[in-house]
Amino acid sequence: MPDESILRTINLTKSFGMVTAADRINVEIGAGELVGIVGANGSGKTTFLNLITGYLTPEAGRIFLMGEDRTGLPPRVITRLGVARSFQIPQLYTNLSVLESLLLSLAAKTDTGAGVWRPLYRQPWMDEGVETLGRFGLEAYAHRPVSELPEGGRKLLDIALSFALRPKLLLMDEPTSGVSIKDKFQVMDTLIKVVEESRLTTIFVEHDMEVVQRYGRRVLAFNEGRVIADGRPEAVLADPDVRKAVLGRV
Amino acid sequence: MEAKRLPLAPAVGGAALLLVVPFILPDWMKFIVTLAMAKFVAVLAVALFLRANLVTFGHAMFYAVGAYAVGFSVKWFRIDDMVVLLLLGALLGAGAAALIGLVMARYREVFFAMLNLAFSMMLYGVLLKLYWLTGGTDGLGVGRPTFLGYAPPREYLRDFLYYTTLGVAGIVIYVVHRFLASPLGFYLRALADNEIRIEYSGESVRRVLYVTYIVAGALGAVAGVLTAFTVGHIVPEYSFWIQSGDFVFVALLGGYGSVVGPLIGSIAFEFIRTYASKYFPNEWQMTLGIIMLAIILFRPGGLWAIYEALAARVGRRPSEGRRA
16 A cells, blocks of 8 residues: 555554553654654563564564555565664674774665675775764764774764665664763754754654653654654643653653 | 785785795695695685684585595596686585585574584595495595696696695685675674674675675685695595684684785694694694694784784784784
């Protein structure tokens, strides 16, 4: 069934034993939207991302990406369809340099994939890689090992690796977790500037209501695997049910 | 800027030295260096896996595939041309690896190591039992090779073998260097780090390992072809696990952070083994053990790391070739 949305889920359901982590989730995300997902620990936020990206297979329900039913496809295929994600714990290549890591993303997005003969260090890729690192404020680290990055830098690189794939939909899981209170707004400022300049459809998961309120243009509130509110940040985050579910108090 | 270019100074110096070896070394040493360069090709294959944090204790099976390709071709088809058999060996090695790799690309860690060993020992058993075909423990003689149809006089045969092996080693160094500098080569290194990120880049971890396995299989078989003609005789022990263990030992001895490290390790290993068995005939394995212990404890990067440290001390740029 063709539609205009980037992502649409219908009755998406996933359980782990007695716990229902995704309970008939119906969500539609349009092109260019910047959506924050908020919820307490265990509310099903990351499960939702894992279902969309194929890390988990739903027990019931369908996932439509760019209008096509893509339910049950593995992460590699989902990524090639234009859905990239970052992780709560950054997934990086600590043995490589920052630039090499990014060049691998640039290599992966080409039709030929990872070739076996032409070098990774190609001038067009290097130019694009350095430019992308610059957008994330990481150009000074380009030739440094990934292991030398500070925590905020690791978060940014994790997202830059996904961004470099030029996705149609970017999913960011807890982009400020592990980042100091002092740095978290700086990290978010950088990220939001990049995705807004690129008009990239983005969903970010956060448990910090302040971050969601400040940066989300639309907010989905999750509780016990269900979407309990969906709308403008000021309306959703003022909802007593949402505040109780996320903060434990009204 | 790792893996961008071959370390130029040691490459040129080493190549020059190897080119003049036949003029300065006695015949028995020439034989040892030829054998070392032949085995180096298989060691380099094992070193590819080590970069991905994978150990194989069965790579000798491809070594045996190459060697027995020579044995059968000479015995049954009267084909004894070195170039033809190198190509045939590479093809058979790659073919065998393409089949076995379908299984191996699914496994990691100890399962990867031991499944390789299992396959190599199955081949060993077959080579041992099919006496009518393989000659069993007696093995097969392979005679003297021709080179593109030319049969060199007996007194020059050793030189022909030496320079052919040197040429093949040079080609292999270049090919593997290009492979490691490619996106797939970097993914191989990344595989040791983070398979999740590779999959979420849209690349298949299994494909990375599978392609590497095929390349490594071809290299192992090429080494087998070279060794078969160098020694002149092949036996089932080519596929035995101790031979696979030797390849791992040499990769660690030379250092797998560079394509040249395994060559240095291979030459060093053959000389150490030769002299250790001469001066300590009953303890030569212990000598190798002590050397391995020292390498792991003090220089886990192997002999190549020692070279790098020395080069740094005299003010060169060792980082150029750190991971060529």
